[in-house]
Amino acid sequence: MPIVQLIILPLASDFEVKNIRITVIDQDKSTYSKRLIQKLDASEYINVAEYKDSYTKALESTGAGTSDLILTIPVNFEKKLIKENESTIHLAADAVNGIKGGLGSAYAAMIVGDFNREIREEWMVMPRHSEFPAVEITSANWYNPGNNYKLFMVPGILVILVTMIGSFMTALNIVAEKEVGTIEQINVTPVKKYEFIIGKLLPFWVLGMVSITIGMTVAFLIFGLIPQGSFLTIYVFSGVYLFSVLGIGLLISTFADSQQQATLFAYFFMMVFVMLSGLFTPIESMPDWSKMLTKINPPAYLITVFRAVYIKGSSFSDLLPTFYALLGLGLLFNILAILNYRKRAT
Amino acid sequence: MTDTVIHTNGLTRKFGDFIAVNAISFEVKKGEIFGFLGANGAGKTTAMKILCGLLSPSSGEAKVAGYDVYTQNESIKKHIGYMSQKFSLYENLKVRENIKFYGGIYGLRGADLNQKTEQLINRLGLENEADKLVGSLPLGWKQKIAFSVAILHKPKIVFLDEPTGGVDPVTRRQFWDLIYEAANEGITVFVTTHYMDEAEYCDRVSIMVDGSIAALDTPEKLKEQFKTNSMEGVFLQLARNAKRSE
Structure with missing residues (x-):
């Protein structure tokens, strides 16, 4: 089941927005306006879906969900462009799906900018235009030059899956013992608290390490991903990480009396884990208060580490602060859990 | 006193x-x-x-x-030994494993534990069931095993x-x-x-x-x-x- 998720989720959670449908209102119907439209249509991200003659009609198709962007090219677009050397067009985006709307208008703006440069270059040869000094920003994507989302998502999803195995299986296992009554039997024996806890955590720690290995194998076989950095770094971090999520599982088990309760806790924690992990939304662009919360969210650290090791090939010493943070969280959660676990009810 | x-x-x-x-x-x-x-x-x-x-x-x-x-x-x-109304052996462990597990918790080790385990199995007449899961046995048997396990360490x-x-x-x-x-x-x-x-x-x-x-x-x-x-x-x-x- 987790393996299937690991295979399917990265394919589904691709941020690239393709097939943006644009409705064009061409009131100018000039050579330049046609050229702009052609340029838009030629891009792999944008399809010109339809032509409308009024903004109201165009809005209708946006409302019906058949169009994502509306481009209005006003009358005299060409005339103004040539005579006054500048002209305006109007672009409206359907922002119901914020990502699609935002990216769509950004792509369209990029294409319009391209178009702008093109005609300037053409006119440059004509003497009546002076040469504008222009600053242009070009970006190069380091480490992940193709902006390959799978490279970005697979390590992240692997972390979330290991988290589930580590924390929730531990919690459910201990709570199940509460339900069956074996925990009472254990509590009445002279077994030490730490012996019991180590006995409970160690198997799940091993299981977690094994599932990371399986996950990395799947990442290689299906997606062809190999960490740029060392496996040792990954395993050391995973070991410390599992220690801290097992602590969370243990803590949940001390609060929950039934498996239903533990499952509800688990859902709650999982939401927080995923939303604040930086898996989908960059932590850097979160508001300050939630940035603070990500500091106590172990998956946020391991996702950073996995991505860094997989994509950049970061070494252990590069990630040392993260290591200490995970170790600290592990100690925190486990100490809380041990304090809260009582062999004798009060 | x-x-x-x-x-x-x-x-x-x-x-x-x-x-x-x-x-x-x-x-x-x-x-x-x-x-x-x-x-x-x-x-x-x-x-x-x-x-x-x-x-x-x-x-x-x-x-x-x-x-x-x-x-x-x-x-x-x-x-002390303790046996509760809630049945308290591990159902998904074998009879022998349960005996050894609890015996081990009470500090029985090695040959002594093995010997006590086999003695107990013989006394209860469970030679044929010793390697079956506890969960598959009838309740009366489970209770006898649970009691015997509770006194295994001579409390x-x-x-x-x-x-x-x-x-x-x-x-x-x-x-x-x-x-x-x-x-x-x-x-x-x-x-x-x-x-x-x-x-x-x-x-x-x-x-x-x-x-x-x-x-x-x-x-x-x-x-x-x-x-x-x-x-x-x-x-x-x-x-x-x-x-x-x-």
Whole structure:
């Protein structure tokens, strides 16, 4: 089941927005306006879906969900462009799906900018235009030059899956013992608290390490991903990480009396884990208060580490602060859990 | 005093305003089979959990196997066995694995543990079942195994919380044979039950009503005192006056 998720989720959670449908209102119907439209249509991200003659009609198709962007090219677009050397067009985006709307208008703006440069270059040869000094920003994507989302998502999803195995299986296992009554039997024996806890955590720690290995194998076989950095770094971090999520599982088990309760806790924690992990939304662009919360969210650290090791090939010493943070969280959660676990009810 | 294994004086446990166990005082002698009776909700299980170190008392004093329940509850645990009404072996472990697991927890090791395990399997006549999962066995067998596991480490006292609930009379009889065997070996048996015929098997019986001990004596003397010819008569006379029940 987790393996299937690991295979399917990265394919589904691709941020690239393709097939943006644009409705064009061409009131100018000039050579330049046609050229702009052609340029838009030629891009792999944008399809010109339809032509409308009024903004109201165009809005209708946006409302019906058949169009994502509306481009209005006003009358005299060409005339103004040539005579006054500048002209305006109007672009409206359907922002119901914020990502699609935002990216769509950004792509369209990029294409319009391209178009702008093109005609300037053409006119440059004509003497009546002076040469504008222009600053242009070009970006190069380091480490992940193709902006390959799978490279970005697979390590992240692997972390979330290991988290589930580590924390929730531990919690459910201990709570199940509460339900069956074996925990009472254990509590009445002279077994030490730490012996019991180590006995409970160690198997799940091993299981977690094994599932990371399986996950990395799947990442290689299906997606062809190999960490740029060392496996040792990954395993050391995973070991410390599992220690801290097992602590969370243990803590949940001390609060929950039934498996239903533990499952509800688990859902709650999982939401927080995923939303604040930086898996989908960059932590850097979160508001300050939630940035603070990500500091106590172990998956946020391991996702950073996995991505860094997989994509950049970061070494252990590069990630040392993260290591200490995970170790600290592990100690925190486990100490809380041990304090809260009582062999004798009060 | 040396052969007193359980001693309580004014032992009390409150849950908020509710007094589950109200100042109970009694003594249990070494090798005794002590019946701990009472209607549902009378406070038997609560009292037993305090004595086993599973629950802190609110006030009063109690010593089990010579150790204080307030400060030495982990030491108590080395010298007692416990079997609860909730069946408490691991169902998804084999019979032999369960015996070895609990034996190991009580500090039995290596050859000694192996030998005791095989002895136990032979005594219970489980040679063919030893490698079956506990979950696949009938309830009566599970209970016999659970009891035998609880006394594997030769504790001074074994606490049995309704050990024979839900099994047939023949199996119950066999279970009591095991209890007698244990008592003959010098293990004190502290047992709660709802079966009045089982109360007759005990050396002494206490009957709890509403958190207090209403009567405590040998079955014969209790029957004399309450002018009836069965323990059931004694129990009904006392329990009828109970105000709380579940």
